[in-house]
Amino acid sequence: MPTASPFAGMSDLVAxxxxxxxxxxxxxxxxxxxxxxxxxxxxxxxxxxxxxMNPAFVVLLGITRTLGATLPELIGDYQRELDLIxxxxxxxxxxxxxxxxxxxxxxxRARSARLKAAKARRAASRMRSWT
Numbered sequence: 001m002p003t004a005s006p007f008a009g010m011s012d013l014v015a016x017x018x019x020x021x022x023x024x025x026x027x028x029x030x031x032x033x034x035x036x037x038x039x040x041x042x043x044x045x046x047x048x049x050x051x052x053m054n055p056a057f058v059v060l061l062g063i064t065r066t067l068g069a070t071l072p073e074l075i076g077d078y079q080r081e082l083d084l085i086x087x088x089x090x091x092x093x094x095x096x097x098x099x100x101x102x103x104x105x106x107x108x109r110a111r112s113a114r115l116k117a118a119k120a121r122r123a124a125s126r127m128r129s130w131t
Contacts, residue, residue, distance in 0.1 A: 011086035014051030018085075019077035020063060021049040027067050038066040 024034055035045040039062060047053040048063075055063075064074050082089055097105075 010051070011082060011089050013054055015082035015085050015089075016055075016078050017049040017051040018081040019074055020045075022077055022081075023064070023067050023069055023074060024049075027069075029067070034063065034066055038062040 024031070031045045031049070032042040034040075035042045038045070038059075040059065044053065045063070048055050048059075060074065061071065064071055
């Protein structure tokens with residue numbers, strides 16, 4: 001049996017689970033049939049629909065294709081569910097690039113420049129004169 005995701009209960013996963021369940025129910029299909037055709041266990045699909053598992057992208061593709069749906073359709077349903085569950089979800093995520101990200105990139109560039117300079121010095125010290 002798979003272990004629950006450390007993100008279990010997050011509004012994003014719950015909204016995704018609700019969207020998947022709604023899509024499956026609109027198709028009039030049972031979890032066992034969808035799970036079988038998507039190559040998943042019924043228990044795994046149940047945990048995804050409950051927001052207890054964070055499915056991989058290819059798993060979502062498999063489920064939506066099994067249901068005869070598309071990812072944009074699923075994402076639209078997900079967004080509507082998320083707006084109902086947690087209208088402020090994601091508003092605390094900073095837009096990139098943050099000052100911290102820019103400082104990090106600057107430190108990486110400086111380190112890279114130092115390493116290139118050290119490599120060039122080592123190469124120069126190994127060169128022999130032919131005269």
